[in-house]
Amino acid sequence: MKLRIVAALAALLSTLATVNASVVNGKCTGSGGAPGVCISTSSCTAGGGKYITGACPGTPADIKCCTKTSCGGGGGNCRWTDQCGAKHHTVSGLCPGPNGFKCCVPDPIVCGRDAEGNEKRCIP
Numbered sequence: 001m002k003l004r005i006v007a008a009l010a011a012l013l014s015t016l017a018t019v020n021a022s023v024v025n026g027k028c029t030g031s032g033g034a035p036g037v038c039i040s041t042s043s044c045t046a047g048g049g050k051y052i053t054g055a056c057p058g059t060p061a062d063i064k065c066c067t068k069t070s071c072g073g074g075g076g077n078c079r080w081t082d083q084c085g086a087k088h089h090t091v092s093g094l095c096p097g098p099n100g101f102k103c104c105v106p107d108p109i110v111c112g113r114d115a116e117g118n119e120k121r122c123i124p
Helices: 002-019 041-046
Strands: 027-029 035-040 050-052 063-067 077-080 088-091 101-106 109-113 119-122
Touching (some): 035 041
Antiparallel strands (some): 050 063
8 A cells, every 4th residue: 555655656746847847949938928938048049039047947957948029020029829819920030949939920900902902001
């Protein structure tokens, strides 16, 4: 009976330890709640991002939570593609990290149409 309890506790502790562990190229939360990615500090700064310590537990020492709060002009910021909501679109190549971490930019507002029927766009 004691052996079963010890084994169950060991399994529970192992599970709890992995719940809080981060992975390289995985999601994290940066300064001010900004969406971030756990990448090397050199990749972060080379991509124009800023990093914080302590938000990517269980990763190598050079892996930090990287955020980039401005990209693409017009109010864009780097975030995971599944976090880029309605009336926004993603732009590749402007953010540090893996392919799923992209610049999320608000869609332009359509202000009307010209004589040929083409949309006139306004910057929000």
